[in-house]
Amino acid sequence: MATRKSARKPNVSADELKSYYRDMLLIRRFEEKAGQLYGMGLIGGFCHLYIGQEAVVVGLEASAEEGDKRITTYRDHGHMLACGMDPKGVMAELTGREGGYSRGKGGSMHMFSKEKHFYGGHGIVGANVPLGAGLAFADKYLENNRVTYTYFGDGAANQGQVYETFNMAALWDLPVIFVIENNQYAMGTSQKRSTSTPDIYTRGEAFGIPGEAVDGMDVLAVKEAGDKAVAHCRSGKGPYILEIKTYRYRGHSMSDPAKYRTREEVQKMREEKDAIEHVRELLLSGKHATEEDLKAIDKEIKAIVNDAAEFSKDSPEPDAAELWTDIYADVAPQNA
Numbered sequence: 001m002a003t004r005k006s007a008r009k010p011n012v013s014a015d016e017l018k019s020y021y022r023d024m025l026l027i028r029r030f031e032e033k034a035g036q037l038y039g040m041g042l043i044g045g046f047c048h049l050y051i052g053q054e055a056v057v058v059g060l061e062a063s064a065e066e067g068d069k070r071i072t073t074y075r076d077h078g079h080m081l082a083c084g085m086d087p088k089g090v091m092a093e094l095t096g097r098e099g100g101y102s103r104g105k106g107g108s109m110h111m112f113s114k115e116k117h118f119y120g121g122h123g124i125v126g127a128n129v130p131l132g133a134g135l136a137f138a139d140k141y142l143e144n145n146r147v148t149y150t151y152f153g154d155g156a157a158n159q160g161q162v163y164e165t166f167n168m169a170a171l172w173d174l175p176v177i178f179v180i181e182n183n184q185y186a187m188g189t190s191q192k193r194s195t196s197t198p199d200i201y202t203r204g205e206a207f208g209i210p211g212e213a214v215d216g217m218d219v220l221a222v223k224e225a226g227d228k229a230v231a232h233c234r235s236g237k238g239p240y241i242l243e244i245k246t247y248r249y250r251g252h253s254m255s256d257p258a259k260y261r262t263r264e265e266v267q268k269m270r271e272e273k274d275a276i277e278h279v280r281e282l283l284l285s286g287k288h289a290t291e292e293d294l295k296a297i298d299k300e301i302k303a304i305v306n307d308a309a310e311f312s313k314d315s316p317e318p319d320a321a322e323l324w325t326d327i328y329a330d331v332a333p334q335n336a
C-alpha cells in the first residue's frame, strides 16, 4: 500500500478518529459480505455496493445531531449502517427475510427507519431530491431546528427535478444539505461524457445556494465540510451544496460489464486514495492506536458482519399474508 501524506492534521480526538475507522470498516466488510451472499444466490434483484465511498457518509454522519434526517438513493447500505441501523436488519432485508427492515418486501433499495430518521432507499434516479427538500420543509414548518441530508449522484445531478428543488429550497430557505456523491460515473457513463460543467457544486449559484467541492476520500475533510454546511442550515440561511469527490471500487450494481474504465484506474484509486487506509495511517503514525488495537476493531467488525449474515440466512421468509400489509388499498386477500 502506497502511503498517502495527509494534507491536514487530525482536528478530532483519537476516539473520534477510531470511530471513523470502525464505522468505515463496518460498511466495507458488510458490503463485501453482501457481495458474497449475492454470489451464492442468497440475495436477488438489484444490489449496489458502496465500497470505496465510505468516507462520505461516515464524515457527514459525524456532523449530524440526533433528530437530523437522511434520504438517499439505491446505493444505500452504507447510509443505513452509518446512521446506526442494525446490520442484521439490513442484511436480512437484502436476503428478503422477515427480520429485514421492510420485512423482506423491500430489498436493497427500499428500507426505512423512523427511529433513525432514515427515509430510504430510492430506486428512481433524482426522485429522492425533492423528497429531501420536503422533509426539510416539514422541519422548517415545525421549527424544530433539524437538518436533512439529501444524497444523490453525479448522474442524478443532471436531472431537471434537482433544479426545481434547488429553486424552492432556496426560495423557502429550507434546512437541507444537498450531498452530491460524485463517484465520476453514472452506470457506465463517465462524468466527462455526460456533464457540461465538471464542478457540479457551482450549479447552486443560479439559485443563490452556496456550495463547495470536498475530497471524499478524506473523512476529516468531509467532516469539516459537513460541520460548515450544517451550521449554515441550522442558522436559518437555507440550503447548502456539498459535492463530494469519491470513487466506487466495484461495478455499478452486481451486473456490470466494467468496460468503461480500466482496471489500472481502479487499482490506482485503491492504492493511493483509500479512505480507510488513510485513517489507519493517521492512527498509527499519530500513535493514537497500535496494530493490536486495530486488529481488535477488525475482529469486532468481522463478528458483527458474520452475525448479520447468519441472521439473514436463518430468518424465515415472510408469510404470504405479508403481501396484504403496508399497502394503500384496503382489500381482502383473494381466494384463488
Ligand SMILES: Cc1ncc(C[n+]2csc(CCOP(=O)(O)OP(=O)(O)O)c2C)c(N)n1
Pocket (backbone or CB within 6 Å): 075, 123, 124, 125, 126, 152, 153, 154, 155, 156, 157, 183, 185, 186, 187, 252
Ligand atoms: C429516472 C431513472 N432513470 C434511469 C435509471 C437507471 N439508472 C439507475 S442508476 C443510474 C445511474 C445514476 O448514477 P449516479 O447518479 O451517478 O449514481 P451512482 O450510481 O454513481 O451512485 C441510472 C441511469 C433510474 N433508476 N431512474
Ligand SMILES: [Mg+2]
Pocket (backbone or CB within 6 Å): 153, 154, 155, 181, 182, 183, 184, 185, 186, 187
Ligand atoms: Mg455516480
